[in-house]
Amino acid sequence: MTFDQPAYDAASHDRPVRASGISVIVPCYNEYDSIDELLTRLKAVADASAHTFEIICVNDGSADGTWRRLCDWAAKWDALKLVDLSRNFGKEIALMAGLDRARGGAVVLMDSDLQHPPELLREFIALWEQGHDVVVGVRRDRSADSAVRQTASRAFYRMFNMLSEVPISNQQGDFRLMDRRVVEAVKRMRERSRFMKGIYAWVGFGSVGVEFDVPERKHGKTSFSPRRLLNLAFDGMLSFSTIPLRIGVLLGCVAAAGATVAGIYYLIKTLILGVDVPGFASLMVATLLLSGITLAFLGLVGLYIGRIYEEVKGRPLYVVRRTEADIEVAKPRSVPGKITEAAE
Ligand code: UDP
Ligand code: MG
Numbered sequence: 001m002t003f004d005q006p007a008y009d010a011a012s013h014d015r016p017v018r019a020s021g022i023s024v025i026v027p028c029y030n031e032y033d034s035i036d037e038l039l040t041r042l043k044a045v046a047d048a049s050a051h052t053f054e055i056i057c058v059n060d061g062s063a064d065g066t067w068r069r070l071c072d073w074a075a076k077w078d079a080l081k082l083v084d085l086s087r088n089f090g091k092e093i094a095l096m097a098g099l100d101r102a103r104g105g106a107v108v109l110m111d112s113d114l115q116h117p118p119e120l121l122r123e124f125i126a127l128w129e130q131g132h133d134v135v136v137g138v139r140r141d142r143s144a145d146s147a148v149r150q151t152a153s154r155a156f157y158r159m160f161n162m163l164s165e166v167p168i169s170n171q172q173g174d175f176r177l178m179d180r181r182v183v184e185a186v187k188r189m190r191e192r193s194r195f196m197k198g199i200y201a202w203v204g205f206g207s208v209g210v211e212f213d214v215p216e217r218k219h220g221k222t223s224f225s226p227r228r229l230l231n232l233a234f235d236g237m238l239s240f241s242t243i244p245l246r247i248g249v250l251l252g253c254v255a256a257a258g259a260t261v262a263g264i265y266y267l268i269k270t271l272i273l274g275v276d277v278p279g280f281a282s283l284m285v286a287t288l289l290l291s292g293i294t295l296a297f298l299g300l301v302g303l304y305i306g307r308i309y310e311e312v313k314g315r316p317l318y319v320v321r322r323t324e325a326d327i328e329v330a331k332p333r334s335v336p337g338k339i340t341e342a343a344e
Helices: 032-048 066-076 091-101 118-129 147-163 180-187 196-203 226-240 243-273 280-312 325-330 339-343
Strands: 022-028 053-059 080-085 106-109 134-139 172-179 207-212 320-323
Touching (some): 022 032, 022 118, 053 066, 066 080, 066 325, 080 091, 091 106, 106 180, 172 196, 226 280, 320 325
Parallel strands (some): 022 053, 022 106, 053 080, 134 207
Antiparallel strands (some): 080 320
16 A cells, blocks of 8 residues: 555544445446446445445447446446446546536546456545545556557656646556545536546545556457547646746747847848858758747647637537436336327
């Protein structure tokens, strides 16, 4: 167990009052093969616990039989709640849909591909009961990842932490338990480009880590391709820092100062030595360099404006197609008093 910062001492009397119930949020995207084992293991944990559980599975526009399998389970397990999004919105938004639905005093976020062992919840809950507001699953080692991915990941975290005011760690992911107060804070952050790690760091609260080994994915493959990870990394930087813009201002100032010095130099040189026509090369270099920098930063400003545009539209984060309550309605029902019968 590793401590970021001791939140509350279990033995002291400042233990916070806890709202009851545990909500477990599981985003599912094409996880048909994992659902049975995941829910069987989760049910064992829930049944053995003294707490009341609700499991919220968010189907993020799966194209396989995930929703059907979830419905089968909901029919026999009352604690299971389902949210079916109208299309694939991405994991970050699916988690939000789950958080909006969750009612528990503590909310656990976990993947549905069994890379987050459900049995660890016991330890999470015990630490929450002791007074910790956030309990995070900490990956013991990342050796399962390829060398390229590890290097890229390290480079990203170093750069992010240089730019952002809130530092994040590359060992902590979405597998975590949050107290109701933390959940309410996260729910108030409704931005569209959601970089969850940054959001968790931004809301603060003391956290405690529980180390675990990430098992190999048993079924299917990861939805996060290198390209998607790169987009996410980019999203994260732009949402949590405006320092790139400041670098633009700084570079502009340096270039302007350089130009002034060069201008004075050439003016004096011309006054003393007369007009010197050659100088095409230096002129071209300066023009190309400056217009390159200008265009690059114009593009960067455009990126930020694009994000403002996305936010300002104020669209809902997600659209729900149906929930577990709608499954009953979908069953064939006898319709009393049909018009044809009444006429007979
Ligand atoms: N997921 C999702 N929507 C997506 C992609 C993924 O809800 O668009 C879910 C997926 O079902 C899984 C979790 O997010 O429960 C993590 O996905 P994955 O295992 O592909 O990512 P990795 O573990 O490789 O980071
Ligand atoms: Mg996974």
